[in-house]
Structures are given as structure tokens and as C-alpha cells.
Amino acid sequence: MFYDPRSEDPKALGFTHNPWNALIAPRPIAWISTRSGAGVANLAPYSFFNAVSGAPPFVMFSSAGRKDTQRNIEETGEFVVNMATEDLVAALNDSCFPFGPDVDEFQRAGLTAVAARHLHHAPRLEETPVSIECRLSQIVELKTAAGAPVRSAAIFGEVVGIHVDERIIRNGRVDLALARPLSRLGYMDYAGLGPIFEVLRPESEPQERVAPYG
Ligand SMILES: Cc1cc2nc3c(=O)[nH]c(=O)nc-3n(C[C@H](O)[C@H](O)[C@H](O)COP(=O)(O)O)c2cc1C
Structure with missing residues (x-):
């Protein structure tokens, strides 16, 4: 299966929906708070x-068109990335x-906005275990390889403050099994975390492996 997204409709090739959002997944979800x-x-x-x-920490998100979030960030230069968690999916x-x-x-979602520490405008979400205060670094309007403008913009934020709820810190580490971050798949699908496992980096040059990797 191969298609060129510039000229071919994947639905004409047998897909029920455009599969793009399912191909780079799971994606973390920034639940972004701003103020106009x-x-x-x-x-x-x-x-x-x-x-x-x-180091230094920066984040990036992209807006498909100039939505309220982007407009507010342009107006105030601030935003907060709040962690989306499984219990808050509704x-x-x-x-x-x-x-x-x-x-x-x-108000509409029954959630609580509280003041950020380093930002003057954007509030943070009280109900989440992790909130990241950001100042606008740059907005990059996306262009095609040929230089034609498209409707999406990439918005970069410098991280200026990080809130971590004590409830998800265990033995000095952030325990994501306690935080239960939510991620986005394609279609209308979401996922939680699967099993967490540790892999240590090689201390010496890795030995040659015989495929398949195991
Ligand atoms: C899980 C999820 C992820 C989303 N991701 C994006 C995204 O990356 N870019 C985007 O432009 N819209 C995205 N949307 C749609 C926006 O959330 C939606 O357009 C929203 O109304 C924008 O709100 P605003 O105008 O207050 O910024 C997403 C929606 C959901 C439910």
C-alpha cells in the first residue's frame, strides 16, 4: 500500500477514513489553557x-487553522499544557x-481554572496532576516544500514552570502508572498506558544480533 497525500484520496484506495492520524500514534495530548x-x-x-x-525544555503543538487557543497565545504570549488523564476523558x-x-x-466542562505561578494571563487546570507553564517562543506558519502556505501553524513554547502533583511522585520519580496519561490514536480512539518496562542503554558496543530482534 502506498499513496501520495498531496494528490491521492486514501478513501479511493479502500480506507474508510484518512489513516494519517493512526500512523503516528499514540500521541500525547496537550490540554491547553489560555486566556484571551x-x-x-x-x-x-x-x-x-x-x-x-x-534541556532547556520546549514544547510544540500545531493548530489546524487559527483557533481560539492560537489567537489567545498571540494576544498574551502565554499558555499552559495540562496533562490529559484517563479519568478526565469525558x-x-x-x-x-x-x-x-x-x-x-x-465552566462548560465542570473544571477549575487556577492561577499559574509565572504567567500573568493563562490559568492552569487544577484537576490534572501535571501542568506546564509556557511562554510563546515562536509561531511557524507551515509551508509546502515549494513554499506554498498551508493552514496549519506550529506553536513553540519555552517552559517556565512545571507543576507536579505530589500524589504521582513515588520514591523521587514521577509514576506515570499513577498519573494515567491519556493518548490519542487515529479515528475516535484513545489509549491509556500499556505495561511499563525498563531498558538500560548499552555500556559497551552492542553485539551483532541475528534478526529477528528478540
Ligand atoms: C484529543 C483531541 C486532539 C486534538 N488535537 C488537535 C490538534 O492537534 N490540532 C488542532 O488544530 N485541533 C485539534 N483538536 C481539535 C480542537 O480541540 C478543537 O478544534 C477545539 O475546538 C479548539 O478549541 P479552541 O478554538 O478553543 O482552541 C483535537 C481534538 C481532540 C478531541
């Missing part, structure tokens, strides 16, 4: 999201409804 210049709090999920640098789903910019999605 007019002072309205906003909360929405974004799964085209990841950490893009460890509220997360409520918050993705395309409410107008005058609607506070915290």
Missing part, C-alpha cells in the same frame, strides 16, 4: 503535540467543542 486579551479563559485538547527539547471531550471565544470551557 479580553480575559476569557479557554481550554482545548491538541494532540499534534510533543516535547521538542529536553471533560476533555467536552472541551473540544468549537465554543465561541466568549465561552469559558473550564
Whole structure:
């Protein structure tokens, strides 16, 4: 199976839906809180999201069109990435409804906005175990290889504050089995964490393996 997404419709090849969102998965979900210049709090999920640098920490998410979140970030230069967790999936789903910019999605989803530590505008979500305070670093409007504009933008944030709930810290480590982060698959599918296992990096040059890897 091969197709060129620029010119071919995967549905014409037998897929029921465009499979793209199922191909780079699972994706972590940034549940992003912002505030508009007019002072309205906003909360929405974004799964085209990841950490893009460890030290110093930076995050990136992409917005398909200029949505309220992007507009608020442009207005205030701030956002908070809140961890989406399995127990909050119903509220997360409520918050993705395309409410107008005058609607506070915290209220609509029955959630609590609390003040961030280093940010002046964007609130953080109280119910989540991890919140990451970010200042806008840059917005990159995506272009094709030929330089034609497309409707998506990549938004980069410098991390300026990290909240971790004591309840998910065990023996000095963040215990993700306790946090139960939610991830996005393709279609309408979500996933929790599977089994967690540890792999130590090689201390010497790895021995040649005989495929298949085992
Ligand atoms: C789990 C999930 C992940 C999403 N990821 C994205 C994304 O990465 N980019 C995007 O533009 N919209 C994404 N959406 C859709 C937005 O959440 C939706 O358009 C929302 O209304 C935007 O809210 P806002 O206008 O308040 O920013 C996602 C929705 C869900 C449920």
C-alpha cells in the first residue's frame, strides 16, 4: 500500500477514513489553557503535540487553522499544557467543542481554572496532576516544500514552570502508572498506558544480533 497525500484520496484506495492520524500514534495530548486579551479563559485538547527539547525544555503543538487557543497565545504570549488523564476523558471531550471565544470551557466542562505561578494571563487546570507553564517562543506558519502556505501553524513554547502533583511522585520519580496519561490514536480512539518496562542503554558496543530482534 502506498499513496501520495498531496494528490491521492486514501478513501479511493479502500480506507474508510484518512489513516494519517493512526500512523503516528499514540500521541500525547496537550490540554491547553489560555486566556484571551479580553480575559476569557479557554481550554482545548491538541494532540499534534510533543516535547521538542529536553534541556532547556520546549514544547510544540500545531493548530489546524487559527483557533481560539492560537489567537489567545498571540494576544498574551502565554499558555499552559495540562496533562490529559484517563479519568478526565469525558471533560476533555467536552472541551473540544468549537465554543465561541466568549465561552469559558473550564465552566462548560465542570473544571477549575487556577492561577499559574509565572504567567500573568493563562490559568492552569487544577484537576490534572501535571501542568506546564509556557511562554510563546515562536509561531511557524507551515509551508509546502515549494513554499506554498498551508493552514496549519506550529506553536513553540519555552517552559517556565512545571507543576507536579505530589500524589504521582513515588520514591523521587514521577509514576506515570499513577498519573494515567491519556493518548490519542487515529479515528475516535484513545489509549491509556500499556505495561511499563525498563531498558538500560548499552555500556559497551552492542553485539551483532541475528534478526529477528528478540
Ligand atoms: C484529543 C483531541 C486532539 C486534538 N488535537 C488537535 C490538534 O492537534 N490540532 C488542532 O488544530 N485541533 C485539534 N483538536 C481539535 C480542537 O480541540 C478543537 O478544534 C477545539 O475546538 C479548539 O478549541 P479552541 O478554538 O478553543 O482552541 C483535537 C481534538 C481532540 C478531541
